[in-house]
Amino acid sequence: MLLGIEIGGTKLQLGVGPGDGTLIAEPLRLSVDRDKGAAGIREQIAALGRELVARYGVSSVGVGFGGPVDAATGRTIKSHQITGWDDFPLVEWCRQTLGVARCTLGNDADLAALAEARYGAGRGRDPVFYVTVGTGIGGGFVRGGKLYAGHGPAAAEIGHLRPGLDALNSHDTVESIASGLAIERAAEHLRDEEVFAPLKPAKITAKELAWAAARGHAPSQAILNRAINTLGWALAQMITLLAPQRVVVGGGVPLLGEEPFYAPLRQAVARYVFPPLAGSYEILPPALGEAMVVHGALALAA
Numbered sequence: 001m002l003l004g005i006e007i008g009g010t011k012l013q014l015g016v017g018p019g020d021g022t023l024i025a026e027p028l029r030l031s032v033d034r035d036k037g038a039a040g041i042r043e044q045i046a047a048l049g050r051e052l053v054a055r056y057g058v059s060s061v062g063v064g065f066g067g068p069v070d071a072a073t074g075r076t077i078k079s080h081q082i083t084g085w086d087d088f089p090l091v092e093w094c095r096q097t098l099g100v101a102r103c104t105l106g107n108d109a110d111l112a113a114l115a116e117a118r119y120g121a122g123r124g125r126d127p128v129f130y131v132t133v134g135t136g137i138g139g140g141f142v143r144g145g146k147l148y149a150g151h152g153p154a155a156a157e158i159g160h161l162r163p164g165l166d167a168l169n170s171h172d173t174v175e176s177i178a179s180g181l182a183i184e185r186a187a188e189h190l191r192d193e194e195v196f197a198p199l200k201p202a203k204i205t206a207k208e209l210a211w212a213a214a215r216g217h218a219p220s221q222a223i224l225n226r227a228i229n230t231l232g233w234a235l236a237q238m239i240t241l242l243a244p245q246r247v248v249v250g251g252g253v254p255l256l257g258e259e260p261f262y263a264p265l266r267q268a269v270a271r272y273v274f275p276p277l278a279g280s281y282e283i284l285p286p287a288l289g290e291a292m293v294v295h296g297a298l299a300l301a302a
Contacts, residue, residue, distance in 0.1 A: 003058040003098075004297030005045060006108055008032065008066040009081030009135030009181075010252075012041055014048050015294035016056045019302025021119035024056065027294045038084030042093070049098045061100050062301030063090060064108035064293040066136065068154040074105050077153055081135050081181070104300045108132070110147050110156070111296025112286070113140025116248045119295060120287035125246040129238060130286075131158055133231065134251035137175040141242060161234050178231040180206055180253045186223045193217070206253045210260040227253075228261065232268020239281055240274040250286035 001024070006013040015027030028048060033040050052058060067079040074091025094103040106114075113130035122128030127143040137159025141148040149155055159175035167173070176182050187204035190196065195217045201208050206227075212220035235247060254261050266283050286292055 001056045001058050002298050002301040003049065003052055003056075003061045003100075004294040004301065005049070005061065005063045005094075006066075006111075006293035006297060007041060007045075007063065008108060008293075009034070009079070011290075012044055013290070013294050014045070014052060015291060015298070016052055016058065017295075017298045019062075019298040021115075021295060021299075023291065023294070023298075027291050028052075029290070032082065034082060038079070038082055038088065041082065042097075045094075046097050049094075053098050053100060058098075058100060060102040060301045061094050061098060061104070062111075062297035062299070063094065063103065063105050064111035064297040064300075065090065065105060066108045066138070068157075069105050069107055070153055071105050071149075074103070076105075080175075102301075106147075106297070106300050107138065107140070107154070108293045108296075109138030110140035110149075111300060112250065112292045113142050113156075113248075113296070114147050114299055115288055115292045115296035116250070116286050117142035118145060118299065120292060121248045121284045122246045123287075125282075127242065127244045128246050128248065129156070129242060129244040130248045130250065131231075131235065132251040133179060133249065133253040135179060135181050137179045137231070137251075139238070141244070156238075158234050158238055161237065163230055163233060174230055174234045178227040178234075178253075180251070183209065183223060183227050183253065186226075187220070190219055190223075193219070195220070206256055210256045213260070224260070225264070228264050229268045232265050233272045235265075235269045235283070236272035236274075239269065239277055243277060244281055247281055247283045248286050249283060250292060254285060 012030045013027040017023040068077040076085045076088045079085040091103045117128040131139045139156040139158035141156040195212045209220040
């Protein structure tokens, strides 16, 4: 039996299965305490991971990590959300801490792409591009059922495209505008606006913005428009270069649904894409839900 682990910027998930698109049970989901950094996440993995390894006789572990990784050496390069992951030997740590003989490591968006292409919304289509829009924005490209890894530590990192010639700073990216965290930051100044009074939110997320926008709140709609249009521009550039048959868009922000998110996203992509490719692609939500990275990690372990 195999153990799949997802390490994200806001959540940690662990699931057990044979690596064929099925699970023994729903993955265990824990919230990440960003103040505790990577050390806090490793404590959570150690506690739950050992229990699952013992209970199910796990022989191999696959890990999907929320940031660039060096899969060949089994090391994380960096997390853009959580401190303490710079150049960390995660594969060796898992072997020793969980007591397993084999562990493999991949980027979380890459593994979500692998899972959705093999078992989810991209099944039966080729090639498939996956993008996750959550705390950060990542991407993965699957062709012929296999991940495209490129030459270097990262590939298909659509969130780190720079939107325009004036984006000279390496932090001026699609992610800095269209991610869930970026949307929250852009909405901080709206917290005391009267429209949000019934919600009494601790912070204004994309969900609260969509709620307010549906009630005619123009500033909320403007923030969402900028985020979705920027993401649509990025997807259009990707489609122009790679011509995928299907684009799967997942993560926390797309949970807004069809009208607030997917419909305007498709419109934005159509606005910017290379005209001969119009109608050659589909943009869909994922089919595997929150378990997609776990499924991908299990596939990697297998």
